[in-house]
Amino acid sequence: MITLMALSLCVGLLIDDAIVVRENIVRHVQMGKTPYQASLDGTREIGLAVLATTFSIVAVFLPIGFMGGIIGKFFHEFGITIVAAVLISMFVSFTLDPMLSSIWHDPSIEAHGRQHKPVSFYDKTIGRVTGWFDHATETLSNSYQSILRWSLVHKLATLTLAVVIFIVSIVMVPLLGTEFVPKADFSETSLNFYTPVGSSLETTEAKARQVEAIVREFPEVKYTLATLNTGNAPGKMYASVYVRLVDRQARTRSVDQMSGVLRDRLRQVPGITVTHVGLLDAVGGNKQVEFSLQGPDLKELERLSRLVTEKIRDIPGLVDLDSSVKADKPVIQVDVRRDTASDLGLSVPLIAASLRTLVAGQTVGNWRAPDDQTYDVNVRLAPEARNAPEDLGRLPFMSSTMGSNADGSARIVRLSQVASVKESTGPNQINRRDLARRSRHQWQC
Numbered sequence: 001m002i003t004l005m006a007l008s009l010c011v012g013l014l015i016d017d018a019i020v021v022r023e024n025i026v027r028h029v030q031m032g033k034t035p036y037q038a039s040l041d042g043t044r045e046i047g048l049a050v051l052a053t054t055f056s057i058v059a060v061f062l063p064i065g066f067m068g069g070i071i072g073k074f075f076h077e078f079g080i081t082i083v084a085a086v087l088i089s090m091f092v093s094f095t096l097d098p099m100l101s102s103i104w105h106d107p108s109i110e111a112h113g114r115q116h117k118p119v120s121f122y123d124k125t126i127g128r129v130t131g132w133f134d135h136a137t138e139t140l141s142n143s144y145q146s147i148l149r150w151s152l153v154h155k156l157a158t159l160t161l162a163v164v165i166f167i168v169s170i171v172m173v174p175l176l177g178t179e180f181v182p183k184a185d186f187s188e189t190s191l192n193f194y195t196p197v198g199s200s201l202e203t204t205e206a207k208a209r210q211v212e213a214i215v216r217e218f219p220e221v222k223y224t225l226a227t228l229n230t231g232n233a234p235g236k237m238y239a240s241v242y243v244r245l246v247d248r249q250a251r252t253r254s255v256d257q258m259s260g261v262l263r264d265r266l267r268q269v270p271g272i273t274v275t276h277v278g279l280l281d282a283v284g285g286n287k288q289v290e291f292s293l294q295g296p297d298l299k300e301l302e303r304l305s306r307l308v309t310e311k312i313r314d315i316p317g318l319v320d321l322d323s324s325v326k327a328d329k330p331v332i333q334v335d336v337r338r339d340t341a342s343d344l345g346l347s348v349p350l351i352a353a354s355l356r357t358l359v360a361g362q363t364v365g366n367w368r369a370p371d372d373q374t375y376d377v378n379v380r381l382a383p384e385a386r387n388a389p390e391d392l393g394r395l396p397f398m399s400s401t402m403g404s405n406a407d408g409s410a411r412i413v414r415l416s417q418v419a420s421v422k423e424s425t426g427p428n429q430i431n432r433r434d435l436a437r438r439s440r441h442q443w444q445c
Contacts, residue, residue, distance in 0.1 A: 002074060006081035013057060013086050017050050017093035025101045039102040043094065054090040058083050183279070185255050187222075187245040191215075191262060192276040195237045197327045197428055204228050207272050208239045214265060215243055220251040220258055255279060263319060275322035278444070287320065287442040294436045298427065301325075305439040312443065321443040328425035332389055334415070341418040344399045351397065351419070358395060359386050389421040 024046040028038035065079025066072070151158040193211065195204045208226040215224050225242040229235060245251065245258065253261070259278030266274050276287070293308065295301045305325040313321060334355065336348050356362075361380030368374050385391050393416035415421065431438045 002077045003081050006078045007085065010082045010085050013082075014089045017054065017086075017089045018097050020050055021046055021093045021097050022101065025098065036102045039098040042101075043098045047094065050090060050093060054086050057086050183256065185248055187247055187255075189243045189245065189255050189259060189262075189278055190240060190276070191243065191266070191274065191278075192238070192240050193266070193272045193274045194235075194239070194326075195272055197237060197329045199237045201229060201236045204237055204239050207269070208241065210269060211239075211241055211266065211272070214269065215241065215262065218258070218261070220245050220253060222246050274320070276320045276444070278320075287322075288445050289318075290440065290442045292433065292441070293439045294433060296436060298430070298437050301437050301439055305441070308441065312441070317445055318443045319445075322441070324429055324431050324438075324440040326428040329428045331424055331426040332392060332421060333424040333426075334392070334419050334421050336419040344413050344418060346397055346399065346413065346418055351415070354397060355392070355395070355415075359392070389423055393421045 021043055025038050025042035028042045028045075029035060031038075033041065061079045061082040063079070064075050065077075065083065067075055067079075191211070193207070195207055205228060208228060212224045212226055215221055222244045224244070226239060227242075228239045230240070243262075245255070248254075256278065263274065263277045266272070266277070293301060293305055295304075302325050305323055309321065309323050309325075312318060334351075336351055338348065341347065341351065357379075358381050361378040363376045363378050365377045366374050367377050380386070393414065395415045396412040397415060397418075399411045399413045431440060
C-alpha cells in the first residue's frame with residue numbers, strides 16, 4: 001500500500017524528465033536541424049537542469065527511506081520507491097528518449113510559426129484540437145514575451161506596479177479572513193449536559209428525555225439519540241444527545257446557528273448544566289480554549305477553580321464553559337477499627353471485598369432468555385438492605401478467630417462491631433498531571 005501510494009505521488013515526476021527532454025529536442029528540430037543532431041544538442045542543453053532536478057528530489061526523499069523507529073518502518077518503502085522511480089526516469093530520459101527521437105522522427109513537426117497541413121484521419125479529427133491548443137499556447141507565449149519586453153524597457157513603472165500590488169495585497173488580508181480548518185456542515189450536531197452531583201441514573205434519564213423532546217420541536221431536527229453513562233458521557237449524571245438535522249437544502253439555518261438556538265432554549269430547562277452544544281474542533285476534537293490549574297492541595301485547587309470559573313463566566317462571547325471541578329458527591333464512609341478487626345480475624349481488604357460484592361454486586365453467570373438474548377446474572381443485596389448506613393452496619397462477616405457455635409456454625413460479626421459507618425462526601429473527580437492535582441477548564445468562543 002505504501003509503495004502504491006509512492007508511485008501514485010511520483011507519476012508527475014516520472015514523466016516530467018522525459019517531457020522536458022522531448023520538448024527541447026522538438027524545439028531544435030523546429031530550428032531546422034536533423035533529428036539525430038537535434039537529439040544530441042537538445043539532450044546536452046537540458047541535461048544539467050534535468051540532472052539537478054532529479055538529484056534534488058533524491059536528496060529530499062532518500063533520508064525518509066532510512067528513518068528510524070516505527071515511523072521509519074512505515075515510510076521505508078515510500079522513500080526508496082520514489083528515489084528508485086525518479087532515477088529510472090532520469091536514465092530513460094537521457095538514453096531511450098533521445099534515441100527514439102533520433103530515429104522515429106515525427107513528420108508533423110514543422111518549423112516554428114508554420115502550420116501543419118492535415119493529411120491523415122488523425123490530423124482531421126483529434127489533430128484539429130491539438131493544433132488549436134498549440135496555437136493557443138503559442139499566442140500566450142507571444143503575449144508573455146511582449147509583456148516581458150515592455151517590462152524590461154519601463155523598469156520604473158514595472159517596479160512601481162509591483163510595489164502597489166504588494167501594498168494592496170497586505171491591505172486586503174483582513175478582508176479575506178483566515179481559518180485553520182473550515183467548519184463543515186454535515187447536518188449533525190451534539191450536546192452534552194449533566195445533572196446535579198449524586199443524581200441517580202433514572203433522574204438523568206428523565207432529564208435526557210425532556211431535552212430530547214425540546215430539541216425535536218425544531219423543524220430542522222430529523223431525529224435524536226441520547227446516551228447516558230457511556231464513553232461520551234461517563235458517569236450516572238452525564239448525558240450526551242446526538243442530533244441529526246435535515247439536509248442543508250431543506251433548512252434555512254446552519255449548524256452553528258442551530259447551536260446558538262439550542263443553547264438559548266436549553267437554558268430554560270431546570271436541573272441540568274449544559275457543557276457543550278455544537279460541533280467540536282475538527283483538529284483534536286476538543287473545545288477551542290482549554291487551560292489547567294495544578295497544585296498539591298485539592299481543597300485550595302477547588303477554591304481557585306471556582307474563583308476562575310466565576311471570573312471567566314462574565315466574559316462576553318464565551319459559551320459552553322465546563323470545569324472538571326464539581327461539587328463533592330455523597331458517599332458512605334466506612335472507617336475500620338483495625339485492632340478490633342484483627343482480633344476478630346478480619347482485615348481491611350477482606351471487608352472491602354465483601355462490601356464490594358454485597359453493595360456493587362458480582363456477576364456470577366449468564367442467563368439465556370427464550371428470545372435467544374443473553375443476560376448477565378448479577379448478585380447483590382436488595383436496595384432496602386444497602387441504602388442506609390444502619391443497613392450496612394448490620395451486614396454479617398464470618399470471624400476466623402472466635403471459634404464456632406455449639407452447632408458447629410461459624411461465629412458472625414456485624415460490621416458495626418469492627419467499623420463505624422456514616423454518611424459523608426468525597427471528591428467527584430480527581431485529575432492528575434505530572435504527579436500533581438489538576439483542574440481543567442474548557443469553553444467555546
